[in-house]
Amino acid sequence: MCAPRRRGALGLRELHAPSVLRGGLEDAPLRIRGAARLAPARPRDRPGRLRCAPHADRDRGRAAARGAARRGHALQHPRRAARGLRTGFGCRARWISRRAAGPRSGHGGSVAGDRHAGRRRWIGRGDPRERRIGRVGKRCRRARGLRAAREHRGRPGRTGGRCGGRHRAGTRPARRLWGRRDRRPLHHRQRLQGRARVSITRPRDIRGYRRVPRRIRGGPVVSVTVRLATPLRAAAGGNATLSFDAPDLATLTREIAVHYPELAARVLRDGEFGRFVNVFIDGEDVRFFSADGDLSGKRTVEILPAMSGGAVAPLPEQSARREHEVFGSFIDETIGIVARQTRDTVSFAVGSPSREALELVGADDLTATVLRREGASALGYGITEGEPELREVVAAGASARGLETDASDVLISAGALQAIDLACRVYLRPGDAVVVESPGFANALSAFRNHGATVLEVPVDGEGLDVGEASRLIRRSGARPRMFFVVPNFQNPSGETLSLGRRESLLALAAAYEAIVVEDDPYGLLRYRGADLPPVASLGSRVDVVSIGTFSKTFLPGLRVGWAIASTDTIRRMAKVKQTMDSSTGTLAQRIVLEFHRRGGVDAHVGRLRELYRHKQDRARTALAREFAGTGVTWNDPDGGFYFWVRLPHDVDARRLLDVALEEGVAFVPGQAFAIERDHSNALRFSISGPSPERIDEGVRRLRRAFDRVA
Ligand SMILES: Cc1ncc(COP(=O)(O)O)c(C=O)c1O
Missing domain, CATH: 3.40.640.10 (Type I PLP-dependent aspartate aminotransferase-like (Major domain))
Known part of the structure; x- marks a missing residue:
């Protein structure tokens, strides 16, 4: 986050209060990031209106062109214009070179080798303090683009534009950030979010000076980094760390709930850290932490799945995505069922060519x-x-x-x-x-x-x-x-x-x-x-x-x-x-x-198959007639193909029969697999294609035994 780690560490308010707090908020804590994000920066031509942070790619060239035109410069080539960085403090658009964007260039951009130094104007309103703040604010805002979308991604390495580096005493030069911003344009949704945020902020700035937004006035600002154990990261957009401004635990959990509902669902219960996670604040177990949950002076909050007490809580029912129903085939299931049988099983279940038929091909x-x-x-x-x-x-x-x-x-x-x-x-x-x-x-x-x-x-x-x-x-x-x-x-x-x-x-x-x-x-x-x-x-x-x-x-x-x-x-x-x-x-x-x-020889091959299956069909017909005579079981007499449709007495359910049949070492597909609403529960599909003629006899014998057990 761009927000200062601690008020004391920032030091900018004390140094530059007049310019930052011109809106009369003398006592408000300085929150450069927040101010930058919600800055009522005066648009170029319409004072008092809020301006959404420009999009890195979209606006850069356009703004550059306008800025140049206003300054009386010949229009730059859009590419070159795009390389410039618009800066300023809610007033005129000004340009500094990318190279001048680093911390070293903080004083008027007099950087050796800066081609634009001569053309660059003072950034603030004349007072170097304002200039500095102005640049900081603008950089924050500009660098973060539409921070709303990003700030809670919780990448500490991206904690801000210039302020990120400056408030933390040179942790990282801002120019790296610019390079990154150049490479990666904002996603359009981030832009939209940024707009939305701007539009809901009241346009009450005074002459373009930055006001600290109402929502962040008062109270000390405490930023903490939340470190997430690996199993939790998926619930936080894959982030290992998140940064929050939270003076106390209650605020922290609220912020988590607001910005990371999925993570909240996994680590919070009733607004507090659940017992299924271990939470350490600067290494101290949260259970022994101060009663008021004051986080001032704290830096890191670690959240780990509890070692005991089970895994992280599952997502609550309502946040689980409901998948629509999909449908498969019980025919295919039976292939697996038969394959899983440990006893010898004659399968009348599959409508697949027999082994000898496959071998006839010479694959x-x-x-x-x-x-x-x-x-x-x-x-x-x-x-x-x-x-x-x-x-x-x-x-x-x-x-x-x-x-x-x-x-x-x-x-x-x-x-x-x-x-x-x-x-x-x-x-x-x-x-x-x-x-x-x-x-x-x-x-x-x-x-x-x-x-x-x-x-x-x-x-x-x-x-x-x-x-x-x-x-x-x-x-x-x-x-x-x-x-x-x-x-x-x-x-x-x-x-x-x-x-x-x-x-x-x-x-x-x-x-x-x-x-x-x-x-x-x-x-x-x-x-x-x-x-x-x-x-x-x-x-x-x-x-x-x-x-x-x-x-x-x-x-x-x-x-x-x-x-x-x-x-x-x-x-x-x-x-x-x-x-x-x-x-x-x-x-x-x-x-x-x-x-x-x-x-050639396809017709001959098909002829051989016909012979093969005709023989099997005859064998099955004979075996059925032999084994099921007088049982009330009936079957049809197809002229070809693989199947008989076998009807059982009305009190015999084919699924129940299948269970017993598997115990006897024979399989088929129950009739209900071939219907959605119609009732075929007293029928079964009997396929002759797979087993050899001898196995057909054996299979039908087993089927009869199974039938006797359930009928
Ligand atoms: C009527 C019908 N259509 C299609 C198929 C599947 O054919 P294929 O293996 O070519 O996908 C079968 C297989 O049992 C079938 O009986």
Whole structure:
């Protein structure tokens, strides 16, 4: 702080009382810093008005130019003007060179080598005492700029402009401060605060002479440095020390409360230092300190978390920032739950390709080939929209399935999940309504909620999303849906497929509301029976459809490569938002996928996967039928994909069953994970993808044992 440490130490009032105290405040303690900060310095042309401290960068050049003009000097170059320092005492703007700003230049600036010495005028009103005070005051004010913002930052090294150095007997020459001020302009908020402070101060100065502000009149001024232990510094803006003018402990705690509420919350209780901190005043424990808490003559107050009595008090509830709720996916949680099991566990929980499916890919050879051939370039940043050749591959695949696509309408994403999120970012605003299947893909439901959308859950039946019911629910809710989200083939979690008729009526419904449709189709290629259905996006042109796909289920999920197909404009917008997420999908991952496609044989690979999963699906169907006959447990019969939707008797809760199932060594995802408000607590998702056929048998046996324990 700029304020004198002690009145006696200052010595300036005694020396220069006439000029400083011209406002008739003969008995007021001199507080150069306070006076400087609140100085009713007369503006250049309007006496009696308060002037806010000029901003180092903003005002310097301007003031310089004006000052020079007034003095009849030719205008300086703004840069050079800016280098000058405006000084004076609430009257004319005067200039001293930076070099003259040091303490040595305190007497009229007759500093050797001072180019401006001849041009410089006396600073005060003729009396050297005034000059000195004037310069001190001005320097304080000027140097500190808008002190209000800074003084309580508590950096003792910044305790003031000139007075900081002078009152403390040459602790630091002021010119260093100027150098620093030059380098670092004030933050605009500091400027604002400075203005605000000026404006509330009454413009009652007399002929431009500095008055000591009312609030600091009377009483001795005692400045103390508060040293903070490391754990407390974060609550004080990272400062290790703070300086306060406080004649006694009560004032000190009040000042802390006013200027550092966060720190106060951590060290004070009922306006006093709490028992959870140890406080030492000049080394003396505050508990043995004088009853009146008089701090005169004291220099430092140390605050440390108490060694006993626990840690520093936690922040009170009301000052804790309330974070908004965010949503995740219980599917992903179950991966962790299963991984943490210490006993052997058969997992029907994850919808990830099985180990043998991953091994079919030959990832090591693909990766080695890419790296050998392309070296470091395969590890650089990529184009946001994706590797051009991979976009071609995706477009060709979509066209083969009936969705005529150009590579420019493809964006390569970090998995289908990112594509869903990109669609949300492009289309949704908080409060928008999204119509989803129920049970629905948990991660997508959470994505919509994380984007502030309201989710309208529509039941799924044997033909997928019940579009008629969707229409009724929308009307009943009064919502105007912005987006319809479907997993059209072998839906996650139900395994159901949206029939052709429903696809068409979905588009009609979306068109009626001018909503967009997002179809997310990771499983379309994994059909084990029946004929493929056309993608929703291929069935009409009146509705914007975003078609999302992924290489996760047919290739390698860990590479995180998926895609979105949409109108060129939507792809452009998605690319923009992707640039704020990950810039581009991993280059190496994309090139490994590409290498796999370049080698040919993708269709054969997918054919092998179909065989693999068909076999597993059959095995699971048979095992379920064998183990759960006559139990009241039912399940559907999907034509592809990874999932069965298993319904339990109404008195069996799937979460409770999971607890017991984990004890038996088997896992699944309870139905409630796929809903927000709808009740799927008596259902579970049973994924066939992971375990081998033998393990499927074993897992279903264990599931039956668990069921018997809870049913
Ligand atoms: C319907 C659906 N969409 C998206 C995904 C995630 O795909 P990706 O791994 O490409 O992000 C899954 C994975 O389970 C899924 O079932």
